[in-house]
Amino acid sequence: MSFDTERVQAEIQRLLGETNLPNSRANLVSLGCVHRIIARDGKVTIILSLPAQVANAREQVRKDVEQRISTIEGVTEVQVLEKGAAPAAPEGGAAPQQPPQQAMGPQGVPGVRHIIAVASGKGGVGKSTVSVNLAVQLARSGHRVGLLDADVYGPSVPKMLGLEDARPEVTPEEELVPIEKHGVATMSIGYMLDDDSPVIWRGPMVTGLLRQFLGQVRWGNLDYLVIDLPPGTGDAQLTLVQTIALAGGVIVTTPQDVALLDVQRGIQMFQRTEVPILGVVENMSVFECPHCKKQTQIFTGGGGESAAKRYGVPFLGSIPLVASYATSGDSGTPVVDSDPDSALAKVMASIAKEITTRCPV
Numbered sequence: 001m002s003f004d005t006e007r008v009q010a011e012i013q014r015l016l017g018e019t020n021l022p023n024s025r026a027n028l029v030s031l032g033c034v035h036r037i038i039a040r041d042g043k044v045t046i047i048l049s050l051p052a053q054v055a056n057a058r059e060q061v062r063k064d065v066e067q068r069i070s071t072i073e074g075v076t077e078v079q080v081l082e083k084g085a086a087p088a089a090p091e092g093g094a095a096p097q098q099p100p101q102q103a104m105g106p107q108g109v110p111g112v113r114h115i116i117a118v119a120s121g122k123g124g125v126g127k128s129t130v131s132v133n134l135a136v137q138l139a140r141s142g143h144r145v146g147l148l149d150a151d152v153y154g155p156s157v158p159k160m161l162g163l164e165d166a167r168p169e170v171t172p173e174e175e176l177v178p179i180e181k182h183g184v185a186t187m188s189i190g191y192m193l194d195d196d197s198p199v200i201w202r203g204p205m206v207t208g209l210l211r212q213f214l215g216q217v218r219w220g221n222l223d224y225l226v227i228d229l230p231p232g233t234g235d236a237q238l239t240l241v242q243t244i245a246l247a248g249g250v251i252v253t254t255p256q257d258v259a260l261l262d263v264q265r266g267i268q269m270f271q272r273t274e275v276p277i278l279g280v281v282e283n284m285s286v287f288e289c290p291h292c293k294k295q296t297q298i299f300t301g302g303g304g305e306s307a308a309k310r311y312g313v314p315f316l317g318s319i320p321l322v323a324s325y326a327t328s329g330d331s332g333t334p335v336v337d338s339d340p341d342s343a344l345a346k347v348m349a350s351i352a353k354e355i356t357t358r359c360p361v
Ligand SMILES: Nc1ncnc2c1ncn2[C@@H]1O[C@H](COP(=O)(O)OP(=O)(O)OP(=O)(O)O)[C@@H](O)[C@H]1O
Pocket: 120, 122, 123, 124, 125, 126, 127, 128, 129, 130, 151, 154, 156, 231, 283, 284, 319, 320, 321, 322, 323, 324, 325, 326, 327, 329, 330
């Protein structure tokens, strides 16, 4: 049987998602312990990055993973290493996938406790809707919150918060002052643009801009900074994720079966940068009729939930497609504020709870 790298990679992800740390109910994937997976011609190398509390059980984890992966059809050799003991490139094969080079390590933001990134495999799935509502929800529950619109290709935070005409002040120290709305300190490239013409940025420019944003915005003291990432999981996004010291990542997807692959890419992006995955949110799951409230399944699938299950990351909930959510987005009123009993608000509350539990302040 020929070695189908994609199938084996997916199978490895699934099995690692089923492998819990000793005395823990959390698995290796959701804890961000999988540093790299190299699968080639039957040979699989997995590099783990285990937390200090694993202490004496490292060998047990290694053996457990080795044993599980060796059951995959087509796999003839398994090597499980810990970060810091990476092997050379497989003989005659391509070098293991490396994240793009960076000059510095992940960057924190002074005064900011936890940075949470919201990502999606493709555009238009509701990433900004989730980012904005999540930030406002966290603020509603009493936290100090910032929101960085890092989607330089299509910044939508200004519109979603009714701040299209806002322009940030610049302090004498040349720092940008975030614009406050609904209790959230916000910054967006959209504040610097004078029209709606599409912005074309290449990867390195995106990273440079984001570094500048992070370093030159006077965020003050924040419990949480939510980042709305540009859509996709390519090099530009990977570099961003790698550049910032993230406490966790949320993946937004839609219910189609093809979403499975998108979610897998999102998971891999966070794994390669050792960012704990807070979970997957499925948006636009069912259509809710504004008149009779009857729910209709538009897309076949349930891709978000099954992908989360398959890769062993938490499923954070489904948000239905509701006309008033789009209107809220267009009119600058976040749904969690205007309709706190809505399905969207409930999902946001459960994500916020997950975040405050896993990243306490
Ligand atoms: N559950 C929903 N019900 C109704 N409309 C929604 C829902 N989620 C998002 N929308 C609307 O769909 C559009 C796309 O959503 P959003 O801008 O949040 O997606 P995105 O992933 O950030 O897109 P982009 O890739 O363009 O940044 C917006 O007009 C938004 O108001």
